[in-house]
Amino acid sequence: MRIGALSQRTGVSERALRYYEEQGLLSPLRRPSGYREYTDEHVHTVRSIRTLLAAGLGTATIADVLPCMVEEGGQLAAACPDLLVDLARERDRITAAMNELRAAREMLDAIIAAPVPAEAARALDCEEAVGTEFGASPVPSR
Amino acid sequence: MRIGALSQRTGVSERALRYYEEQGLLSPLRRPSGYREYTDEHVHTVRSIRTLLAAGLGTATIADVLPCMVEEGGQLAAACPDLLVDLARERDRITAAMNELRAAREMLDAIIAAPVPAEAARALDCEEAVGTEFGASPVPSR
DNA sequence: GTTGACTCTGACATCGTCGTGAGGGTTTAG
DNA sequence: CTAAACCCTCACGACGATGTCAGAGTCAAC
Numbered sequence: 001m002r003i004g005a006l007s008q009r010t011g012v013s014e015r016a017l018r019y020y021e022e023q024g025l026l027s028p029l030r031r032p033s034g035y036r037e038y039t040d041e042h043v044h045t046v047r048s049i050r051t052l053l054a055a056g057l058g059t060a061t062i063a064d065v066l067p068c069m070v071e072e073g074g075q076l077a078a079a080c081p082d083l084l085v086d087l088a089r090e091r092d093r094i095t096a097a098m099n100e101l102r103a104a105r106e107m108l109d110a111i112i113a114a115p116v117p118a119e120a121a122r123a124l125d126c127e128e129a130v131g132t133e134f135g136a137s138p139v140p141s142r
Numbered sequence: 143m144r145i146g147a148l149s150q151r152t153g154v155s156e157r158a159l160r161y162y163e164e165q166g167l168l169s170p171l172r173r174p175s176g177y178r179e180y181t182d183e184h185v186h187t188v189r190s191i192r193t194l195l196a197a198g199l200g201t202a203t204i205a206d207v208l209p210c211m212v213e214e215g216g217q218l219a220a221a222c223p224d225l226l227v228d229l230a231r232e233r234d235r236i237t238a239a240m241n242e243l244r245a246a247r248e249m250l251d252a253i254i255a256a257p258v259p260a261e262a263a264r265a266l267d268c269e270e271a272v273g274t275e276f277g278a279s280p281v282p283s284r
Numbered sequence: 285g286t287t288g289a290c291t292c293t294g295a296c297a298t299c300g301t302c303g304t305g306a307g308g309g310t311t312t313a314g
Numbered sequence: 315c316t317a318a319a320c321c322c323t324c325a326c327g328a329c330g331a332t333g334t335c336a337g338a339g340t341c342a343a344c
Contacts, residue, residue, distance in 0.1 A: 001312095004320065014321085015302060033310055034322055048249065054239070055246030058300075060269045068253050087254050097239055098194070104197030105236045107190065111210050112229050146290065156291085157332055165331095175340055177290055200330080285344100292339070298332080309322070314315100 003028075006038045010046045014082035018047070025066060026051055045069075055094050061086060146182045152188045157190070157279050167191055167208060187211075189275040203228060218278075 007014045020026045021036070028036040048069060052062045064083050092102060151155045162168045163178070170178040170186060190211060194204045206225050 002321075007309085013302075018323095019302065031310095035310075036321085051242060051246050051249060053301085054242040057246070065250075065253065068256075069249075084254060085252050091247055091250050093252070094243050098243050098247075099195060100196040101236050101240045101243070104193050104199070104213065105233055105240075107193060107211075108207075108229050108233050108236070111207065112233065113228060114210075144291075155332070157334085161331065175338075178291085184344080197318095242313095287344090288342090290341070292337100294336090295334100296336105297334075299330100301329095302331105303328080306323105306324090306326105306330090309320105311318100311320070313318090 001038050001039070003036050004010065006042060007044065010045055010050075012046055020049055022057070024063045027061060043138070055090075056097065057090055061090065145178050145180070148184060148188065152192075153190055154185050154192065158220055162201070166205045167193055173199060195273065197232075199232055203232065229283070 001009075003017055004093050006012075010017075013108060017026065017036075021028065026038075026042060026049075028038045028042065031037055045066065048066065049062055052065065053059075055066070065087070066081075143151075145156050145159055148154075148159060157166065159178075165172065168180075168191075170180045170184065173179055173252075187208065191204055192206065192210065199207070206282060207229070210225075226238075
């Protein structure tokens with residue numbers, strides 16, 4: 001498939017896909033015309049890339065990680081010790097980030113769930129606020 | 143206290159502290175000389191700012207949220223409906239981000255924990271990799 | 285008063301992940 | 315064959331939170 005199709009199937013912009021290639025994360029074949037030709041596997045690869053990017057890994061690290069990923073749920077080989085060290089570090093970073101997110105979410109929850117004192121609402125020139133009880137969807141913070 | 147002291151006590155750079163003020167997140171008093179004068183409360187405020195920033199909130203949103211935060215564990219007032227909508231949205235975004243982080247971490251864990259096939263290690267010119275079993279500290283996922 | 289540490293205000297630089305547009309080929313359906 | 319839709323390669327811009335530097339006051343201690 002060509003880049004437009006891959007973009008649609010992954011929800012990732014064409015620009016981003018070209019960027020990933022530029023960074024060595026994707027290596028589609030090229031037609032004589034220069035058009036990129038992707039396979040179904042690239043769809044999975046792109047998904048992995050997005051996940052790792054979202055986790056804060058840089059493209060360089062991802063480039064190191066990707067070759068270790070074979071198949072979907074299939075198994076993958078680890079790599080050089082250096083990479084393992086990096087990965088362990090990333091793992092810890094991610095865990096820390098999750099904790100920060102949790103803290104922030106609790107902070108927001110506290111504010112959202114806080115009873116809106118009528119006076120406070122008035123003091124904040126938000127008369128309509130009182131009784132608008134909607135937010136604070138009690139999603140169990142697990 | 144002055145900016146240097148606040149910087150030390152919070153671990154946040156002076157540059158960042160000035161930036162927060164520029165964005166309306168902090169309003170220290172000013173000495174006649176122009177020097178900023180912070181209170182102990184600002185220490186807490188800065189911590190809150192960092193937490194929310196780390197969670198991906200923008201300074202503008204944080205500026206809206208901060209006034210709702212009174213005291214440490216004390217209670218806080220909610221605010222305008224608009225803000226509540228924003229906060230709920232942020233909350234969902236944070237939850238989504240946490241899920242992405244979890245997915246990424248599992249991905250990394252799978253790679254880290256993967257048995258290093260001796261052949262793979264050799265194929266990857268990483269002879270030393272075999273037997274380096276360390277990472278993958280089984281931190282209970284939550 | 286003098287030194288050294290501290291602070292001030294700009295303003296430009298950085299990082300990574302794209303958005304966007306220009307200028308120009310390629311493919312495909314009619 | 316032609317138009318529409320697709321794709322190519324530059325290349326500049328943007329964001330957001332900071333780093334960093336310059337030039338210039340201010341504070342504290344001696």
